[in-house]
Amino acid sequence: MKSKPTNRRGFLKGGAALAGLAAGAVQSVKAQPPDTFLRPRGTSKEQIAYGERSKYVTSKREPAPGRASPDAFGLAFHIGTPLQDQIGSVTPSALHYVATHRGAFVPEIDPKEHRFMIHGMVDRPLVFTMDELMRFPSVSRFHFIECAGNRARTTHKTVQQTHGLTSNSEWTGVLLSTLLKECGVQSAGTWIVAEGAEEVKGNSSIPMTKALDDCMIAYGQNGEPLRPQQGFPLRLLAPGYEGIFQVKHLRRVKVVDRYYWTYNDYGHRRSEAREAALATVWGPKSVITFPSGGQKVAGPGIYEIRGLAWSGQGAVKTVEISMDGGKSWKAAQLKGPTYKMAHVAFGLQWNWDGKECELQSRCTDDQGSIQPSLPQVAKYWNLPAGKEIRVKGLDNPIHPWKIASDGSVTNGMA
Ligand SMILES: Nc1nc2c(c(=O)[nH]1)N[C@H]1C(S)=C(S)[C@@H](COP(=O)(O)O)O[C@H]1N2
Ligand SMILES: [Mo]
Numbered sequence: 234m235k236s237k238p239t240n241r242r243g244f245l246k247g248g249a250a251l252a253g254l255a256a257g258a259v260q261s262v263k264a265q266p267p268d269t270f271l272r273p274r275g276t277s278k279e280q281i282a283y284g285e286r287s288k289y290v291t292s293k294r295e296p297a298p299g300r301a302s303p304d305a306f307g308l309a310f311h312i313g314t315p316l317q318d319q320i321g322s323v324t325p326s327a328l329h330y331v332a333t334h335r336g337a338f339v340p341e342i343d344p345k346e347h348r349f350m351i352h353g354m355v356d357r358p359l360v361f362t363m364d365e366l367m368r369f370p371s372v373s374r375f376h377f378i379e380c381a382g383n384r385a386r387t388t389h390k391t392v393q394q395t396h397g398l399t400s401n402s403e404w405t406g407v408l409l410s411t412l413l414k415e416c417g418v419q420s421a422g423t424w425i426v427a428e429g430a431e432e433v434k435g436n437s438s439i440p441m442t443k444a445l446d447d448c449m450i451a452y453g454q455n456g457e458p459l460r461p462q463q464g465f466p467l468r469l470l471a472p473g474y475e476g477i478f479q480v481k482h483l484r485r486v487k488v489v490d491r492y493y494w495t496y497n498d499y500g501h502r503r504s505e506a507r508e509a510a511l512a513t514v515w516g517p518k519s520v521i522t523f524p525s526g527g528q529k530v531a532g533p534g535i536y537e538i539r540g541l542a543w544s545g546q547g548a549v550k551t552v553e554i555s556m557d558g559g560k561s562w563k564a565a566q567l568k569g570p571t572y573k574m575a576h577v578a579f580g581l582q583w584n585w586d587g588k589e590c591e592l593q594s595r596c597t598d599d600q601g602s603i604q605p606s607l608p609q610v611a612k613y614w615n616l617p618a619g620k621e622i623r624v625k626g627l628d629n630p631i632h633p634w635k636i637a638s639d640g641s642v643t644n645g646m647a
Contacts, residue, residue: 356419384623529641549596552595
């Protein structure tokens with residue numbers, strides 16, 4: 234009995250703060266005109282068969298800055314997820330970012346015709362149909378993927394521009410280790426090369442240790458088959474590795490005895506670095522999505538600062554938020570379970586006093602790695618600590634957003 238009044242007092246205290254927030258709201262609610270309820274919604278054949286979002290929800294993907302899509306050849310290139318509109322940890326499939334190699338297109342593949350082959354240094358090369366793949370034990374796992382080109386620039390205005398080339402889905406498929414076991418990997422087979430089915434092949438060299446650890450041959454995304462832009466009917470997932478390893482429209486895995494130089498090794502990348510698998514795994518990263526660039530904070534008062542955090546090395550352990558440009562930090566709440574190599578939403582209550590400030594978030598993963606600040610990144614790469622740091626590896630610095638006294642939010646790097 235004793236705990237009850239205490240709880241109630243605590244609740245009322247919080248309630249009083251929120252009542253201030255909603256002052257006058259009760260009087261302003263208008264009676265809904267009856268036709269709002271009667272207007273036929275969701276009754277067309279199409280809407281009954283496959284739903285659609287409310288017409289009032291208009292969040293959309295956008296070509297990444299400086300990367301026209303469709304490009305000069307009418308092909309899709311890099312398209313960013315509207316992270317500022319995301320609710321929770323999972324990206325809606327329809328808003329998943331899309332990255333294609335220049336010159337690649339999204340092929341229309343009939344799953345009945347599709348074949349997946351494992352060959353090379355194996356005892357029994359095998360070719361699988363989609364139906365055969367579905368007979369193997371499946372796994373369902375939440376994983377983010379992120380393009381190596383996901384790097385914030387001073388010229389970027391919104392979080393969709395600074396961080397939109399990462400998304401998070403529940404992927405379903407067969408572990409590559411299950412299929413490799415069927416084929417019998419020979420002892421000399423220390424690498425795999427994975428290949429997509431388009432004209433310009435998507436392909437990647439991946440160490441056998443990774444292939445046998447957690448690589449997945451995925452056919453499902455968020456409860457339905459993969460979207461064409463995500464690699465229908467089959468894609469490789471190498472959790473935590475940069476996007477280019479996540480080969481879409483997967484048709485072939487060859488077991489080989491060394492690193493192979495492929496189309497995916499952009500000219501400026503050293504193959505030795507790739508072999509050491511150093512430039513391939515995302516470190517801990519996070520970004521605040523509210524308030525973020527282009528948004529406006531309505532005025533002084535209570536808000537929830539929100540964002541997303543992830544790491545290619547493991548699960549997110551903690552996220553901290555700074556409201557004073559990195560001088561002091563407070564622990565944010567993680568909104569839901571944390572999975573290895575997956576986004577998790579975070580939040581922290583914020584009582585904005587209406588003064589100019591700078592918000593930052595910092596992620597620490599379960600391997601003990603901490604997301605670095607921009608000056609730390611500059612120091613590591615021996616670059617002048619300026620506003621624009623162009624690192625050679627994967628970019629994961631703490632991102633600042635500036636809040637002006639009128640509530641407008643701008644990129645703190647600018
Ligand atoms: N077959 C194929 N696989 C591919 C690509 C491609 O163009 N073709 N693009 C790669 C790149 S650069 C990235 S970042 C990821 C993006 O995956 P998504 O489009 O599902 O977001 O897929 C990779 N796999
Ligand atoms: Mo990419």
